[in-house]
Amino acid sequence: MAEAESKHKEKSAAPFRSGYIAIIGRPNVGKSTLLNQILGEKVAIVSPRPQTTRNRITGIRTTETSQIVFLDTPGIHQGHSIINRRLVDTALQTLDEVDGVVWVLDAHDRIKQEEERIAETLTGVETPVLILINKIDLVSKGKLLPLMERCAQLLPGKEIVPVSALKGDGVPILLDIVEKWLAEGEPFFTGGEYTDQTERFLASEIVREKVFNLTRQEIPYGVAVTIDEFTEKEEKNLIVISATIHTERDSHKGILIGKRGAMLKEIGQQAREELEKIFACRVFLELFIRVDANWTLNPNLLTEMGL
Template sequence: MFKSGFIGIIGRPNVGKSTLLNGILGEKLAIITSKPQTTRNRIVGIFNREDAQFIFVDTPGIHSARTPLNRLMVRTARETFTDSDVLLLVVEGGQETTPDDLLIIESLKATSVPKFLILNKIDLIRREQLLPQMDAYRNLHPFAEMIPISALTGDGIPLLLDELWKYLPEGPRYFPEDMMTDSSERFVAAEIVREKILLLTHKEIPYSAAVVVDAFKEDEAKNLIRISATINVEKDSQKAILIGKKGSMLKEIGTQSRLEMETFFAARIYLELFVRVRKDWTKDPRMLREFGYSE
């Protein structure tokens, strides 16, 4: 019996949703930082087994959103509720429920698909801390399964896949076996640059940056990819910080991005980065669409 289906990974910011996706795939697909709202788009990761094709959909963290950009991110995550065959609600193991957790659970009551509670980060706590937490969640919602895992170490992931298989419908392979994601190469390149911005800059800079790949040209004969990308920010002061003294910050972002791209694309990378000010783009619906954050 062959099964296939879409599995939505949902939860509040910084609970390890993207780390879980990468842990399942055994490859780094989704960018990861300690900063909230690192994930802005839905990211599809495809895991193949002899008896199944698991299509995971990583989503932005669900939270009380105030800006137009954050509201779009939350709406993107909520769309997964109705598009999935199974939903994985990821929470931090050993932690009390937060208002955002309760908000998500209340929203889940409107959908009839099976929901798993995934208690992540168990490598950081004592196992006996999980029992009262599981009892508390059991009183909040009738989850189909509750599975403790460590997305970082891989503990519990084989069990998660086996349990998911039981709930997936019979179906064909929707994607070729050698395909890991449906994201474009341009999207992956832009996300790698944005991750380095998140890791290397502070305060409002990471949340005011949108990366657009302007050119992506492959030279197969030389095993070379030429990439040109623009980092869009909201203020002149942010542009100055991103460029840095004598271009030092932009150079470091470019170097770290290029090295990771060479690993991901298995090719030499020539990367050009530019910084442009687009005033208040996070509040402008037209620019949000232009930068790929559309409804």
């Protein structure tokens, strides 16, 4: 009897689903915040400045019924430099490889030319698309309705979901919708991981995030971070990391070091504290600064950084 019952259960249980979902949108609308909120873990760095994300970041959400692999992408914008073109290419190439697209807009900002271009691009895409209006914690309900109507005009016939990626409101609705888009299939990742990024890459990103949050104007955009050493000393519950901050100009180097080294110390301290939380162990972090006038123009170096 028990056996018959369990067989019945197996038969009626929904099949496991798995697939890839791209998170796209203009810079700064909250794509990376959304990914972190969905996972309940920090895998993507976030800053109040546009063009924070430079690589395609994977976030894996596995439940009893499905595995959704989210791809957070660099913000889509107009830019003619090599690095900007690569960022946008990374985002757009993703569209062809996924089972669904979540297009994020900022409720707190007006619809810009970038949104019109994204809508145009998505019109020709066969993949299912969901329009996500983010940052609803910043606007009144009265403002939301006209924005939803405008979205419906931009890209007719798509579901529109208002959310706050920061607070989590509306996120379960989004998850329900995208889960239905997935095909039946085995999970792609079976190790219980929530990202496929290496710890090394995450360490470089956390340092870059602190630079984005602590420095001004064009400085963060001229910065890249590479990891020279990443050594786990298990017996001491310690990770030793040595990283280089590449910057384009001598004057930027001075600012990154700060008065008597105060800025570099602050970047290092904030990065170390966060990495200790993420890796759940002590971290020894050593930072170096190197002036490399052409790093953003050097295709080989960009490739080395995964760009």
